[in-house]
Amino acid sequence: MSTSTTLEAPKSGTWDGGNEPMKASYGKLMMWFFLLSDAFTFGAFLIVYGLTRHAHTPYTGEAEAFTFSTEWWPIPEKVFNAFPGFHGVDLPLAFVALMTMILIFSSVTMVLAVEAGHRMDKKDVEKWLLWTILFGATFLACQAWEWTHFIVGTDEGMLLPDGTTYHGASMAFNQYGPPLFANLFFFITGFHGFHVFIGWTLLIVAFISTVNGVYHKRGHYEMVEKIGLYWHFVDLVWVFVFTFFYLI
Amino acid sequence: MAHHIENDFQQTAEIPKPQTKAIWRTFFILVGLTALEFLFAFTMDAGTARNAIFIILTIFKAFYIVAEFMHLKHEAKSLIWSIIIPLALVVWLMVALLAEGSYYYESITNYFK
Numbered sequence: 001m002s003t004s005t006t007l008e009a010p011k012s013g014t015w016d017g018g019n020e021p022m023k024a025s026y027g028k029l030m031m032w033f034f035l036l037s038d039a040f041t042f043g044a045f046l047i048v049y050g051l052t053r054h055a056h057t058p059y060t061g062e063a064e065a066f067t068f069s070t071e072w073w074p075i076p077e078k079v080f081n082a083f084p085g086f087h088g089v090d091l092p093l094a095f096v097a098l099m100t101m102i103l104i105f106s107s108v109t110m111v112l113a114v115e116a117g118h119r120m121d122k123k124d125v126e127k128w129l130l131w132t133i134l135f136g137a138t139f140l141a142c143q144a145w146e147w148t149h150f151i152v153g154t155d156e157g158m159l160l161p162d163g164t165t166y167h168g169a170s171m172a173f174n175q176y177g178p179p180l181f182a183n184l185f186f187f188i189t190g191f192h193g194f195h196v197f198i199g200w201t202l203l204i205v206a207f208i209s210t211v212n213g214v215y216h217k218r219g220h221y222e223m224v225e226k227i228g229l230y231w232h233f234v235d236l237v238w239v240f241v242f243t244f245f246y247l248i
Numbered sequence: 249m250a251h252h253i254e255n256d257f258q259q260t261a262e263i264p265k266p267q268t269k270a271i272w273r274t275f276f277i278l279v280g281l282t283a284l285e286f287l288f289a290f291t292m293d294a295g296t297a298r299n300a301i302f303i304i305l306t307i308f309k310a311f312y313i314v315a316e317f318m319h320l321k322h323e324a325k326s327l328i329w330s331i332i333i334p335l336a337l338v339v340w341l342m343v344a345l346l347a348e349g350s351y352y353y354e355s356i357t358n359y360f361k
Binding site: 228 | 293350
């Protein structure tokens, strides 16, 4: 029979509980690890693009003499050279440059909203969230135009061996190059656009909550911060899509 | 309504001035790096050297977005490494599948002649 109780000294190491070893809230940590898993998904998509490209014949001739053919992988600047309002004018990568700038701008307004949240400045959070929503919507509209142009095709199209001309792109065939080129375009930019759309929806929810004073009553704007992390990740993915799909 | 006293210390307190210098600095770096990419895209012939430049500039852009905009640079060391180290798997997959693609291309062009 034990009559004396021994007091165990409470554990106080970094990982013994009762504190935050990574100095970040549960929500922020989970957002980080979700984004890590999402990075794997996008990484796999872009790596499959690289695999497919290495498995196809590269175009080796002069860039000026380039024509669309299923024989070789297309040069991206010959595919993405259209701009709204400039029909038939060769403007390589001009539209994608505009889209990149819009997304960088939206990232800056997002980080300004997060900064305003740290200062509990409700008016500034509203202002910067609204700018981010505007840039996000513009980006999505640009992508809708880009997809439409890609699907409808150019006036020249691709001349087929039987003398007919094929315009535009579908999952089965496209005028730009091997079928997998259009498939990967749809999957990679589509998955990215879907992410932008999700982020845009979250931003609208955050804006409504901010206007209603939900975060102010809560005493912190961490929700804006978490949505900001997601939004910046979407911008980060675009940086990689831009390099590996449009530049290289 | 809406005239509660609780939590009102934040409403009545003076809102500090915005500290946005670092944000705009990062913005100009990102715009500059993108402009540099376009410069190389139009002045340099396509090839391994140009692709290497694109990839290096992309990694710089990624660093500034993650470190400054996503604030990872200012987080705890353990969080930084928990995010960075698993990404080595992506590099491994990239090396493996690019080699696989090249091998497949070699096979269909040379072996079935």
